Amino acid sequence: MGxxxxxxxxxxxxxxxxxxxxxxxxxxxxxxxxxxxxxxVASGEFFVxxxxxxxxxxxxxxxxxxxxxxxxxxxxxGGRNVDVAGRDRVVIFQDSDSLxxxxxxxxxxxxxxxxxxxxxxxxxxxxxxxxKLVGLQGHEGKYPAELSGGMKQRTQLARALxxxxxxxxxxxxxxxxxxxxxxxxxxxxxxxxxxxxxTVLFITHDIGEAILLGDRVGIMRAGPASSIKETIPIELPRxxxxxxxxxxxxxxxxxxxxxxEVQRALRREDSLLK
Amino acid sequence: MSAPRLSAAPVxxxxxxxxxxxxxxxxxxxxxxxxxxxxxxxxxxxxLSLLAGVAAWAIASRLLDLPLFPSPLQILRxxxxxxxxxxxxxxxxxxxxxxxxxxxxxxxxxIPLGLAMGLFPLVRAFCDPIVQFLRFVPPIAWLIPAIMxxxxxxxxxxxxxxxxTVFLVLLNTMSGVAxxxxxxxxxxxxxxxxxxxLFAWIVFPATVSYSVAGARIAMGNSFxxxxxxxxxxxxxxxxxxxxxxxxxxxxxxxxxxxxxxGALGIAADRIARLVTARWLRRYVRESEHGA
Numbered sequence: 001m002g003x004x005x006x007x008x009x010x011x012x013x014x015x016x017x018x019x020x021x022x023x024x025x026x027x028x029x030x031x032x033x034x035x036x037x038x039x040x041v042a043s044g045e046f047f048v049x050x051x052x053x054x055x056x057x058x059x060x061x062x063x064x065x066x067x068x069x070x071x072x073x074x075x076x077x078g079g080r081n082v083d084v085a086g087r088d089r090v091v092i093f094q095d096s097d098s099l100x101x102x103x104x105x106x107x108x109x110x111x112x113x114x115x116x117x118x119x120x121x122x123x124x125x126x127x128x129x130x131x132k133l134v135g136l137q138g139h140e141g142k143y144p145a146e147l148s149g150g151m152k153q154r155t156q157l158a159r160a161l162x163x164x165x166x167x168x169x170x171x172x173x174x175x176x177x178x179x180x181x182x183x184x185x186x187x188x189x190x191x192x193x194x195x196x197x198x199t200v201l202f203i204t205h206d207i208g209e210a211i212l213l214g215d216r217v218g219i220m221r222a223g224p225a226s227s228i229k230e231t232i233p234i235e236l237p238r239x240x241x242x243x244x245x246x247x248x249x250x251x252x253x254x255x256x257x258x259x260x261e262v263q264r265a266l267r268r269e270d271s272l273l274k
Numbered sequence: 275m276s277a278p279r280l281s282a283a284p285v286x287x288x289x290x291x292x293x294x295x296x297x298x299x300x301x302x303x304x305x306x307x308x309x310x311x312x313x314x315x316x317x318x319x320x321x322l323s324l325l326a327g328v329a330a331w332a333i334a335s336r337l338l339d340l341p342l343f344p345s346p347l348q349i350l351r352x353x354x355x356x357x358x359x360x361x362x363x364x365x366x367x368x369x370x371x372x373x374x375x376x377x378x379x380x381x382x383x384x385i386p387l388g389l390a391m392g393l394f395p396l397v398r399a400f401c402d403p404i405v406q407f408l409r410f411v412p413p414i415a416w417l418i419p420a421i422m423x424x425x426x427x428x429x430x431x432x433x434x435x436x437x438x439t440v441f442l443v444l445l446n447t448m449s450g451v452a453x454x455x456x457x458x459x460x461x462x463x464x465x466x467x468x469x470x471x472l473f474a475w476i477v478f479p480a481t482v483s484y485s486v487a488g489a490r491i492a493m494g495n496s497f498x499x500x501x502x503x504x505x506x507x508x509x510x511x512x513x514x515x516x517x518x519x520x521x522x523x524x525x526x527x528x529x530x531x532x533x534x535x536g537a538l539g540i541a542a543d544r545i546a547r548l549v550t551a552r553w554l555r556r557y558v559r560e561s562e563h564g565a
Contacts, residue, residue, distance in 0.1 A: 067460055085463040098457035102479045102556045111475075112465040143556060163465070 015078040015088065016043030016166035016199035018064060023073035025059055032071070033059050035225035039218055043166065046193055046200045048210040050254065051220030052262050057203045061171045064201060065091050077167060087112060090160040094172040096152035099144040099159075105131065106140040109158045130158040133192065150181035161192070167199045174209070186212055190238060207254050211247060212240050219257050222265035230257060344526040352526035353533060361515070362534060368510040370538070372428060372503075373496045376435020380492060383436075384443030385485050391444070392451025393477065405444065413438040413499050417506050426507040434503045439492040443485055450484025451477060482557035490546050497539045512538075
């Protein structure tokens with residue numbers, strides 16, 4: 001299945017669009033983390049933001065989620081200016097500590113529906129369906145502490161999917177998992193996002209993961225004052241395999257681009273130490 | 275010259291620490307753990323432990339042969355007599371009532387105040403200096419003023435238990451609020467949770483385990499505090515019984531009262547564990563607070 005399969009059908013509302021326009025962001029009086037950052041994500045697109053550690057990737061996600069506000073510029077989601085957090089942009093965090101330890105897996109997944117005032121019966125049905133989608137059937141009555149790392153991240157994914165939100169924001173969701181679990185979840189995520197036509201903004205520092213998942217990869221400059229250095233379309237057919245020649249060529253190209261940024265960051269640190 | 279070696283033989287410190295905690299990592303250790311935690315074996319070991327305590331006491335009373343060192347049998351006889359004539363039951367009722375009222379009032383004030391201090395920086399900034407000051411003034415220091423103000427009756431004892439409970443529960447609850455993962459709050463905001471919902475659905479359940487931990491420590495300390503208060507000035511209660519028996523040199527009765535005190539403390543802790551396991555398990559599952 002080609003990347004174009006993930007695009008929303010023609011005529012669909014712009015509910016899944018993301019627009020980041022000339023955004024500068026700084027914490028208080030500190031130097032800017034992001035400076036004049038601009039990029040667009042089309043509705044239904046799987047966009048990966050890739051960059052060296054500390055370049056401000058998570059800050060971009062926090063801005064789109066509405067957890068932080070730009071110092072300058074604007075963030076648009078679904079055609080509207082992002083002001084506060086909203087359920088049209090659901091976040092899947094790197095740490096599974098966003099799950100509620102006192103609720104069962106089913107109640108965790110049903111939680112967003114409870115906020116919406118959906119009846120207990122309907123939210124149970126929808127939660128069970130979402131859990132089935134991520135392969136967690138049979139674990140509905142467990143508590144988060146009884147789950148493995150991969151199962152916790154599946155629960156987070158199910159909780160995000162239960163809402164039919166047009167945009168999923170994923171902040172290195174598989175970073176803490178072992179390689180095998182990560183690989184399985186990556187495949188499942190691609191299938192789910194293709195089937196459900198959601199816009200996904202996926203943050204990672206793993207080049208292989210970016211090529212496996214993304215329709216496009218935005219490479220960020222090393223911080224501070226980071227922005228997008230270049231955007232690379234990944235026009236490989238799915239399912240993608242790490243061993244293919246095209247995969248290797250893309251990997252090399254992106255690796256080269258990131259390495260330059262890492263070198264730049266190191267030179268900058270050296271000059272600061274002198 | 276090289277530095278002197280601290281020990282001649284290499285010692286595996288981690289293993290030593292593990293053994294001390296009952297965490298022997300070897301297969302033999304695992305077998306021992308499994309055996310000790312199995313039902314019948316656990317009961318047997320508890321019975322053996324109690325028997326060993328009684329035996330040690332019996333031997334000591336026999337060997338030392340002191341006139342004021344009653345044997346276990348003498349203590350048991352005194353205990354039966356005091357239970358039979360109702361003296362001890364009345365004392366237990368008085369002390370337990372004092373503890374229960376002070377404890378419940380302490381939790382009723384400590385939990386909401388701890389939540390408010392954890393949630394609102396202004397409340398915290400206003401209350402924290404006085405809380406930090408008072409937590410270092412132990413309940414025992416307030417005994418004399420409490421008795422002078424409220425008399426030797428119920429109020430002074432309940433006030434002491436309340437004072438001790440309130441700070442433990444308050445400080446634990448406050449640290450529970452501080453320990454809520456930021457992602458939990460953010461994800462709730464992400465789903466549109468606001469105001470009271472955030473409090474009722476996230477903050478309160480997330481802090482239950484911390485409040486329970488504080489309450490359990492307070493419950494344990496309540497026994498010491500009530501006896502302390504009753505030792506100084508009271509006309510009933512287990513502390514009063516201990517000091518009264520001591521004054522009459524009725525050591526068997528004094529130890530009988532102490533025996534009841536220890537048993538009551540264990541019973542209270544067991545009840546707290548049962549309540550936690552029965553109704554609060556989901557809140558204390560993730561951490562060991564209150565377990």
